Structure formats: C-alpha cells, structure tokens
Amino acid sequence: MKRPLQRLFFLSVWTLLLITGGNGYGQTVYTVTGMVTDAQTGEPVPFASVALMGRRAGTLTDEKGRFALSTKNLSDSLAVSSLGYATLRRAIDRERITQAIDFRLVPAGNALQEVTVRAGENPAFRVLRQVRKNRLLNDRNRLSAYECDSYVKTEVALSHVSDKMRRNPLIRRINEAMSKHDSLVDDEGHRLMPMLASESVSRYYFRANPQRKREEIRKTRIKGVAVDDAGLSSQLLGGTGLVSQNFYDNYIPILGKDFASPIGDNWKNWYEFFLADTTQIGDRICYEIQFDPKRPEDLAFTGKAWIDTTSFALCQIEAHIGTGANLNYVRRLVIEQELEPTIDSSSTSGATTGWLPTSLRLTADLTGVGKQSLGMRAKVILHNSNVIVNRPRPVGFYDQPVELNDTVATANEGYWHTVQQSLAGADSLDRDDRKARQLIDSLRQVPVVRTAEAIGQIAVTGFYKLGGFDIGPYPYLFAYNTVEGLRTRLGFRTNDQLSRTWVLRGYLAYGTLDKQFKYGAEIDYIISRRHWTMLGVRMSSDLERLGLTPELIGGNRMFYALSRFGRYRGAYHSVQKEVFFRTEPIKGIMITTTLGSRSFDPIFPFHYRIHPEMEDQSPLRSDIFDAYWSVEARLARKEKYIMDGNERITLGTKRAPVLTVRYTHGSKALRSDYNYDRITARAQQSFRVGPLGRMSYLLTAGFTPSTLPAPLLFPHIGNPTPLLTLNTFNRMQFYEFVSDRFVAIHVQHKFEGLLFNRLPGIRKLNWRLVANADALWGSMSSENRAVETFKPLPGGFKPTHFGSLNPGTPYLEVGYGIDNIFKIFRIQGIHRLTYLGTGRDGLPIDKFVIKGSASVSF
Structure with a gap:
C-alpha cells in the first residue's frame, strides 16, 4: 500500500461498518x-x-x-x-x-509597531505583507537542522450512529457488552464509541541540506479495534509526520488535497480578511486576523491567525475547513498550532531564529455517503519540547528514517507517569481517555467484533494474518478467462512473527478449462534494514499475457489482476527464474541487480523467422528462451517510507520526481536464444499547479539496438476493456503496436472544483473536472520488421501481426470527464486522434469511447 494512513483509516471504517452501533447511556453535563x-x-x-x-x-x-x-x-x-x-x-x-x-x-x-493603512485598503493587508516579507526570518525552513522530543496522542471513535443501526441484532450484543460503562460524548453531544486510543513518544531529527529526516520512536501504548500494539501502528501514529503542516507554504496538504494557506503568497486571491484586535499570546502582543474563503467551495480555510506585532511571525493559528469545501467524507476538520521562536544552538549569543510548532491539534469529523451515514471522530494532539536547532547530524545518521526502540511497546507505567508530568502536560491521559480504553477492551471481547476485525483486515490489506503467515492476496483468488476457465489462486507470505530475516512467498493456481497447475515461489534474505539490502531467489510457472508483465505495467497490480478476466488475447506459458540483489547504499537511491531466465511459449497463432536475412526461406519458430542479467537504479529524492514487518511501504515523495533506469543484457553465454541490449527509463511525479489543481505524469522510454522477435521488444499497453485505467492507452488494443525504440507520456490533470464550484446548481454535487492526454512516439527498425513473417501456421491459421508506428506520427489520445460522482465514480470520454484506419480484425477503429472507474478518495 502506498498510503498506509488511508489504509489504517479505511481498515477502521470497514470494521466499523460491520459492527456499527452505539449506546444510550447517560450523559454528564x-x-x-x-x-x-x-x-x-x-x-x-x-x-x-x-x-x-x-x-x-x-x-x-x-x-x-x-x-x-x-x-x-x-x-x-x-x-x-x-x-x-x-x-x-x-x-x-x-x-x-x-x-x-x-x-x-x-x-x-503595549506599544505596537506603526501600521500604515492606505486609503481604501483592508488594514489586515499591511500585516500580511509583512508576514511574507519576514518569512525568511521566521519560517522553520530557514533552519539548517533541528531536533526535538515529541509526544503524540491519537483518538479515534465512532459518532453519529443512527437509531436504525442500533436496532440491528448484532449491535444489540455490542450494546449489552458496553452497557456496564459510562458513555463518551463529543462537544456537540453525539455519543462516541472509541475505536483507537494511543500515545507515542519519539525523538525527531531534521536536516535541510541535503534534506534528511529521522525519527526514533521510543515508546508507544495503543489500544484499538483492528490495530496492532506495535510495528506499523507505532510508526503511523507516532511522531510529527501526522500533524506537521507549515502554513508558510503556499498550499497545505491534507487528506491528499492541497488547501491554500491564509498566509501563503496567494493569500489575497483566496481569502477575505478582517483585522479584529490585538491580544496577548503568552508574553507577546499579536494582531488577531480573521480569514474566510472568498468562495465557500474552494479548498481553503476559515479561522483566525495571531501575528506577532514585532517580528510579524505566526504565533498561533486556528484553521477550519469550511463546510462547503469540495472534500469527501469530512464534516469538520480543525487545525490548531502554537509556535515559538527557537534559540540558535550553533551560536553563543542566544539569538532567536525560525519558529517551530510547540503544540498542535488536529480534530476531524469524518462521514460516509449520505447525511445520515455513520461518522468518525479523530483527534491528534502533539507537543514538542527539548528543541535543538542548527546542529545537523552527519548525513549517515539519517539513513534509517524511522527506527523503533526495542522496548517500544513494553509496558512501563513509571515511564508514562514521567511523560505526563513533562512532555504531555495537560493533554496527558485524562478520565475520558481511561474510559475510552476500558470501552475498547470491552468491545474487543465481543465475538462479532473479533470477526469484523478479521474481515476488515482482509478487505483492506488483501491478506488474512494467521500467526507468522499472511494468506492472500485475495484480489487474485478468482478469475475467469477464455483460456483457463475458472482460475483459482491461493497464496501466502511470511511475516516478522516467523522471522525478521527470512521472507517466503508462494502461490498455487489451477484453471478448470486448461486443467493445468501454475505456481510461484520466492525466498528473500534481509541482510540490512538500515540500507534495505536483501538477496532473493524466485521462480514461477504461469500463464501470462503479452505486454502485461509487471516490469512493463510499472507495478499496477490491480490492472494486472483485472487483465486475467475475459478474452485472454496474447496468452503464453512462461517459466521464469531469477536471482536478485537489492540495496540502498545512499538514501533515495536503490540499486537492483538481477540474473534470470524466462521462456515464451505462445498459445496464440504466432511464429517468427530465426534467420531474417533468408526472408521466406528462413526456418520458423514460435517459442523463445531468454537468459539475461540487468542493473536497475531508482532515484527517489525526499521519499518517505515506513516498515510493516518485513515489508517496506513508501509514503511517496514530496514534489520530487521518481526516476528509474534499467539496463538489460541478454546473453547466449547464459544459453539465451539471443544476444541483445536494452535500456528503459521511467519518470513519474505529481505536483500542484497553483489554483488550477494538481497534475501528474508518467514518462517512459525504451531502446534496443538489437534484432529480436516482437515479444522481446516493447509491446505497448493497450486497454480495450470498458474500465478506465490510468497510465495505459485506453483506445489501443492489446499489443496493437510494438516498437524497438519509443517515448510515451501519460498526463492527467485534476482541476478539483475549479470549474464546477462556480456553476450554480452543480457545485452542490461536488463534481470535479479531470482531463488527460496520452502520447506515444515509437518506431521499429527494418531489421526487426524482417523478423516477422506472414506465412500461415500449420492448419492454415493466420499468424498474429504486430503493428508498428510511423516515427513522424505519434499515437495520440485525449480525454475529459467528471470525477467524484456520488463520491465514488468517474466517467471519462476518450478520443483517439491518430491511426484511425482499420484494426487487426479489419473493422473500423472506434474514435471515441466512454469509460468508467470507481475509487474512494477524499
């Protein structure tokens, strides 16, 4: 999973949907x-x-x-x-x-600095201009390094449970088990059913150049439904990564969206301001500025900011997401920060420097589809102390971004008592927190809840945990296609309960139509977690589809699973064996070397010339044996990741692209049918385009100077199915074109609510405009075209013909559509602009098609 925070959220929601209930206990006023x-x-x-x-x-x-x-x-x-x-x-x-x-x-x-107000100008504007002018002095990004102790408390609970849900027989059992305890209520009087209560203490380190981060999680204590007591939960729920919004940035990322900052460069375009008063915050006199979005549907905040009258630094802010914002599943979200200037630790003068948050609060009320749907209350509180700035550690110190103390989950009441007296302060465990933990313990004893936990784990992760083994993934469990009939697949992987060094994976599949078993197995040995170094061996014997190998589709596993359904064009049997070594010698640079072989045995009509120089006199062959070695380098600057047992989960990169370059050499010395060289490159990135929304792109390229049959070249990924799949060519047939050199780009732009938010009658629907453009430049050399033959196969079958692109005419697609229909669906029209003749079947190619997809996002 690339988004473990969303994974944790949706795991909790899934569990809650299965056990949803509440109680009608008395409320304390x-x-x-x-x-x-x-x-x-x-x-x-x-x-x-x-x-x-x-x-x-x-x-x-x-x-x-x-x-x-x-x-x-x-x-x-x-x-x-x-x-x-x-x-x-x-x-x-x-x-x-x-x-x-x-x-x-x-x-x-107190005497204030003079503020000159121009005739007819909002007096708040003068203050905000000074905030931006003094940003380089006050923004935490000016610090060369900083480190601090962090205390984080996280609470998650059900809310807005309807009377209809409470009448469910399963819910009555939960109510009976929980009726011995007092209820909890939120500040609006809604009864709460606690699902998670955690505390965490860590030491956080940051270095600006080169940018590096490290977090040592020292202690956690977690109680929750469908949540482990350590490991992944400790990394997700601890530290500053959860609530570290910097309002000096132009946009604040929240729940996968970008909210305009009220003190960013574009403050005047997004907000209305009111200079309310001056007030004292601690020992500082501050301007109190109230702000509201100019357009309620925009991704902007409403709230107050307190600006120091001397330094024009942000001292405190309370920002609410407006009820009209184009955001799914959120009733309310509040961010509160308190900031203090830091003392330059590299100087003996004791001079103050950039401001760091000392206290942060994030409160969110989440909901499902519909006004009467189930709700969830989440609250995160963070305190930072013992700050040291401008003393960067050696670069190697940050190689392990997240490290768990060996006793991170070991009970120690004395330790937590000390934390409550120092780090946590007034936000330490109170009566409501203790009550929540008691309710969670009671809830987990209900059999239906334990069942729901297991089902929720399967639904979100794809695996069922059974001791040291994870059974799955379940999206691959069944498929039905024209070659295998009903395909059943059962797989497993080991987890860190069995071993933190050895990882075993395997699966066994069977088709009712071809009556053949398929299998795969892999053994990995983790040499170093610090530099993520491992050695592995894998082998598989399975039915594959031309052009849809994991290497070509870039790890899009869902598309790979869906491709096994329906008419199975371009199917071939393949036996693959590989030995690989992977390491990250420098943070952000991953090196992988592979030695392997694979076979290609097609079950579709195909053969090729073994000696193309002999033209039609050449003997023909259908199968291929390929033996090779490869070296791959992956550059991912500013990438964040956490450890889930023996799996390393990426949290993505911030604005920086992810680059991958791979060189492959096929060698007859390894008993390959061909000597060849091939290089592929890949770049992908997502970034904000000011008020216009968010753009993402995937750029791929490949080149081989060798003479090879088409399956060893680059079959381009088409998608003739009715399902919209990004990063494919949605109006291209499977393996319609093959190239020996190519450049492809897929661009998608999400306008969010830029247009629909301004259309009366439509803006209430929260629709979002999306657009895409896909282009492919490719060609095939005359030597590679000569490998192809048009001679009929035995039995008179016409061989499969692979098309090639004109170097001067790119393949082009453009699309546009509406996203977020009923908060789930996306409908998009796709136009094919070039190569509009007839297809392989002799029928005219459709120029336009409408496709759909479904996804859950905020």
Whole structure:
C-alpha cells in the first residue's frame, strides 16, 4: 500500500461498518462559572468572550462580569478575551462536574509597531505583507537542522450512529457488552464509541541540506479495534509526520488535497480578511486576523491567525475547513498550532531564529455517503519540547528514517507517569481517555467484533494474518478467462512473527478449462534494514499475457489482476527464474541487480523467422528462451517510507520526481536464444499547479539496438476493456503496436472544483473536472520488421501481426470527464486522434469511447 494512513483509516471504517452501533447511556453535563474583572481597577468586564479552547462552546459575561458555561465535554482550558485586554487562559479540572474560575484581565497597553493603512485598503493587508516579507526570518525552513522530543496522542471513535443501526441484532450484543460503562460524548453531544486510543513518544531529527529526516520512536501504548500494539501502528501514529503542516507554504496538504494557506503568497486571491484586535499570546502582543474563503467551495480555510506585532511571525493559528469545501467524507476538520521562536544552538549569543510548532491539534469529523451515514471522530494532539536547532547530524545518521526502540511497546507505567508530568502536560491521559480504553477492551471481547476485525483486515490489506503467515492476496483468488476457465489462486507470505530475516512467498493456481497447475515461489534474505539490502531467489510457472508483465505495467497490480478476466488475447506459458540483489547504499537511491531466465511459449497463432536475412526461406519458430542479467537504479529524492514487518511501504515523495533506469543484457553465454541490449527509463511525479489543481505524469522510454522477435521488444499497453485505467492507452488494443525504440507520456490533470464550484446548481454535487492526454512516439527498425513473417501456421491459421508506428506520427489520445460522482465514480470520454484506419480484425477503429472507474478518495 502506498498510503498506509488511508489504509489504517479505511481498515477502521470497514470494521466499523460491520459492527456499527452505539449506546444510550447517560450523559454528564459540566458547568463552569466565574467572574471577569479588570486587574487594575477591580471593575467587572461586561460582555467578555468566554470560550473552551478547541471546542465549539462559549458564552459572554453579563453586565456584572459573571458567566456560566455548561457543556457535555470539557477541554483542558478556558480562555477569556475582551477588546482592550490581553487574552487570559486558565486550566480546567476535567475531573470535576462543577467548578468556579475567576479571571482578572490585564489591559493591553503595549506599544505596537506603526501600521500604515492606505486609503481604501483592508488594514489586515499591511500585516500580511509583512508576514511574507519576514518569512525568511521566521519560517522553520530557514533552519539548517533541528531536533526535538515529541509526544503524540491519537483518538479515534465512532459518532453519529443512527437509531436504525442500533436496532440491528448484532449491535444489540455490542450494546449489552458496553452497557456496564459510562458513555463518551463529543462537544456537540453525539455519543462516541472509541475505536483507537494511543500515545507515542519519539525523538525527531531534521536536516535541510541535503534534506534528511529521522525519527526514533521510543515508546508507544495503543489500544484499538483492528490495530496492532506495535510495528506499523507505532510508526503511523507516532511522531510529527501526522500533524506537521507549515502554513508558510503556499498550499497545505491534507487528506491528499492541497488547501491554500491564509498566509501563503496567494493569500489575497483566496481569502477575505478582517483585522479584529490585538491580544496577548503568552508574553507577546499579536494582531488577531480573521480569514474566510472568498468562495465557500474552494479548498481553503476559515479561522483566525495571531501575528506577532514585532517580528510579524505566526504565533498561533486556528484553521477550519469550511463546510462547503469540495472534500469527501469530512464534516469538520480543525487545525490548531502554537509556535515559538527557537534559540540558535550553533551560536553563543542566544539569538532567536525560525519558529517551530510547540503544540498542535488536529480534530476531524469524518462521514460516509449520505447525511445520515455513520461518522468518525479523530483527534491528534502533539507537543514538542527539548528543541535543538542548527546542529545537523552527519548525513549517515539519517539513513534509517524511522527506527523503533526495542522496548517500544513494553509496558512501563513509571515511564508514562514521567511523560505526563513533562512532555504531555495537560493533554496527558485524562478520565475520558481511561474510559475510552476500558470501552475498547470491552468491545474487543465481543465475538462479532473479533470477526469484523478479521474481515476488515482482509478487505483492506488483501491478506488474512494467521500467526507468522499472511494468506492472500485475495484480489487474485478468482478469475475467469477464455483460456483457463475458472482460475483459482491461493497464496501466502511470511511475516516478522516467523522471522525478521527470512521472507517466503508462494502461490498455487489451477484453471478448470486448461486443467493445468501454475505456481510461484520466492525466498528473500534481509541482510540490512538500515540500507534495505536483501538477496532473493524466485521462480514461477504461469500463464501470462503479452505486454502485461509487471516490469512493463510499472507495478499496477490491480490492472494486472483485472487483465486475467475475459478474452485472454496474447496468452503464453512462461517459466521464469531469477536471482536478485537489492540495496540502498545512499538514501533515495536503490540499486537492483538481477540474473534470470524466462521462456515464451505462445498459445496464440504466432511464429517468427530465426534467420531474417533468408526472408521466406528462413526456418520458423514460435517459442523463445531468454537468459539475461540487468542493473536497475531508482532515484527517489525526499521519499518517505515506513516498515510493516518485513515489508517496506513508501509514503511517496514530496514534489520530487521518481526516476528509474534499467539496463538489460541478454546473453547466449547464459544459453539465451539471443544476444541483445536494452535500456528503459521511467519518470513519474505529481505536483500542484497553483489554483488550477494538481497534475501528474508518467514518462517512459525504451531502446534496443538489437534484432529480436516482437515479444522481446516493447509491446505497448493497450486497454480495450470498458474500465478506465490510468497510465495505459485506453483506445489501443492489446499489443496493437510494438516498437524497438519509443517515448510515451501519460498526463492527467485534476482541476478539483475549479470549474464546477462556480456553476450554480452543480457545485452542490461536488463534481470535479479531470482531463488527460496520452502520447506515444515509437518506431521499429527494418531489421526487426524482417523478423516477422506472414506465412500461415500449420492448419492454415493466420499468424498474429504486430503493428508498428510511423516515427513522424505519434499515437495520440485525449480525454475529459467528471470525477467524484456520488463520491465514488468517474466517467471519462476518450478520443483517439491518430491511426484511425482499420484494426487487426479489419473493422473500423472506434474514435471515441466512454469509460468508467470507481475509487474512494477524499
């Protein structure tokens, strides 16, 4: 999986859908009363704003400065603000049902820097221009290096459970098991069913040049449904990667989308601003600036930012995703950050430098399809301390981006008590957290929940975990095609419970029509996890399809699985054996060397000339034996990844392309039928194009100067099925064209809501415009064309003919469509612009087709 955070989310959702329920237990109402007065005169402060931090709960003082606030869920503190006074924040005892807290506000009489307001100009603009002007002094990106201790608390719970769901017989069993415990409610009064509660402590390291990151996860404690106590969960739920948004950047990536920053370069194009007041944050006087999206449907925030009046640095921000934003499955999302300047550790002067977040909160209310669907509440709280800046470690120190302490999941109450007193502070485990853990323990004892956990694991990961073995993947379990009939495949892999050094994989398949067994087996030995070095041996005997090898399709496993259905054109039997060695000597550069052989035994009408110089006098042959060695280099700058047992999962790269170059040499010395050389290259990237949306591309190229039969050249990947598949040619037939040199590019652009958000009546549908362009330049030398023969096969069958491209005329496709229909479906029209004659079957080629696909994304 390339997106393990989404994998964890959808695993939890799948489990919840199977066990969805709630309870109707009593709700506790908390009451906080008090009085607000002027610290100098003692006079009451009327109409002061009193609010729970991080909650949608607040009130105003009356004419006598008194207030009374009732809520079903407390936060850690209460804040009071009033025009002309510094904001004051006081801690709340979350264990007490009723309590009284008085506030004495100090007048904000500090001298501010002069702000010149131009006639007719919004006074907030002057402040925001200074924020961008001083960015190079305040942005954390100016630091050459920094490291800090991080405490992260994560909570996930079900919410918005309907009465209809509670009437389900299975849900009643859950309610009976949980009825012994008090319920939890969110700040809107919705009952919660906790599914995950975790705490993590780590040491985070960052180096700017070359950019490197490292995280040492020291301790975690996790309780959850469908969540392990360590390993992958510790890496996903710990550290700063979860909530590390930098608002100085122009766009903030959230849930796979890019939200415009209110203090980015394009702030004036996206937002309306209001300079509300000056207020005191800690010992700093700050401008309070409120911001709202100019267009509610845009991917933008609404909220407040507090800017230091002296340095014009961002001190604090509270950003909400608007309810009208074109975003799926999100009812509400709030990001809160508090930042502090750091002390330059490389200098003896004690000078301050870039600002780092010291406290971060992220709260999200997620939902399914429909207003009455199941909801989920997720909350992440992070605290950073013990910061050291501008002391970069040696580059080799960062080679292991994520490292787990040997005792990361070992229980140690004394350790956590120390953490609560230092790192965690007021956000340490409270009564609600302890209650959530008790409810989770009770929930996991219900048999239907344990069953749902197993089904959810299978649905999301494709494997069923059975001790040291993972059985699957289940997408490959069944297929039906014209060659094999009903194909059944059962596979497995070992995990780190069996061994952290040896990894075994295998499968066995059988077709009811061809009545043949197929198999595959692989043994890997992990030499080093630090440099991800391994040695492996694999062998397979299976039915394949011409042009759809894993190498050519670039690891698109779902397309590879779907290609086994239906009419199985270009089928051939292949026996493949390989020995490979893989290592990452330098972070971001992966080297793979392979020694192997493969056979090609077609079951479609095909033969070729063994001696093409003899033309029609040449003997003919159908099968091929290929023996080769290869060297591959993969460059992925800024790539992030985590370890899932013995599997390394990539989290992708940030803006940087991923480049792959492979050289292959076929050798008769290895008993190959041919000596040949081949080089292939691949580049892919996804990046933001300002307000126009997000673009991605895949660029591939290949060249062989050798004379070879068509199966050893480059059969281009067509897709005549009704399913839209990206990074293929959707109006090209399977192996319609073959080249010995080519360049292909696939470009896709997602406009998000750029157009549809501005069309009345349509913008409520949350549709998204998409477009694509695919081009292929290729050719085949006269020597390779001479290898092909048109002589009939025995029995009079016409041999399969492979087309070739004109070097001066590229193959072109363009497409456009609507994505996010009912939050799942995509419909796209594809035009074929060139090579519009007749196909191999003699029928006219369709110029236009409509295809569809389905996917789940935010």
